[in-house]
Amino acid sequence: FQQKLIVACGDKEGNIGIWDVDNSSIENQGIFKYKPHVSNICAIHCNNNSIIDSRLYTCSYDGTIRYIDLNTSTFTLLFQTPEDIHDIILSDINFSPFNDNEIFIGRNDGKIGFIDTRIGSSSHAYISNYQWLFPFHEYKINSVQQHPIDSNYLLSASSTKLGNISIHDIRKLNKKKGLVQAHQ
Numbered sequence: 001f002q003q004k005l006i007v008a009c010g011d012k013e014g015n016i017g018i019w020d021v022d023n024s025s026i027e028n029q030g031i032f033k034y035k036p037h038v039s040n041i042c043a044i045h046c047n048n049n050s051i052i053d054s055r056l057y058t059c060s061y062d063g064t065i066r067y068i069d070l071n072t073s074t075f076t077l078l079f080q081t082p083e084d085i086h087d088i089i090l091s092d093i094n095f096s097p098f099n100d101n102e103i104f105i106g107r108n109d110g111k112i113g114f115i116d117t118r119i120g121s122s123s124h125a126y127i128s129n130y131q132w133l134f135p136f137h138e139y140k141i142n143s144v145q146q147h148p149i150d151s152n153y154l155l156s157a158s159s160t161k162l163g164n165i166s167i168h169d170i171r172k173l174n175k176k177k178g179l180v181q182a183h184q
Helices: none
Strands: 006-010 016-020 031-034 041-046 055-060 064-069 074-080 090-095 102-107 111-116 132-135 141-146 153-158 164-169
Touching (some): 055 090
Parallel strands (some): 041 090
Antiparallel strands (some): 041 055, 055 064, 090 102, 102 111, 111 132, 153 164
16 A cells, blocks of 8 residues: 555535645646535544555544545445434544444434444445444534543543533443443
């Protein structure tokens, strides 16, 4: 895999701009524009765990996570929420630092979901359900991060007037009660 310096950005209409900084093409100055989503782009990530991964992942308010293979410029749908686009907005994604295939998803309803990209849907080529989904906050999740050393802990930030940052022990998630305890 060839190493390249790229810059990526997203907008409120679902467009992604990618600038290949070292591309000296006179025609487009190394700038490429794509429209993989129909709504706001809320997160753009490369999978930092994988040095051979040539994919750039995008998350949108439209309830989807897609990735572009930078070698082929092809977008692929990775995840689509089972809920209607008008009910649920995805607000953040983050890869687990422990496993290239695990993604934590923040939502506008205060819930955090988890998907493992190795577990696909039987009826679709993409994932259409969460491995788990629990309420962590009362309001929109702005950021979700897994602890870099201890995989049992998540840090989340939520939208409130004063802001709300919490540390969660995911071993204490309970199917009947949801999140049992959070430290703020």
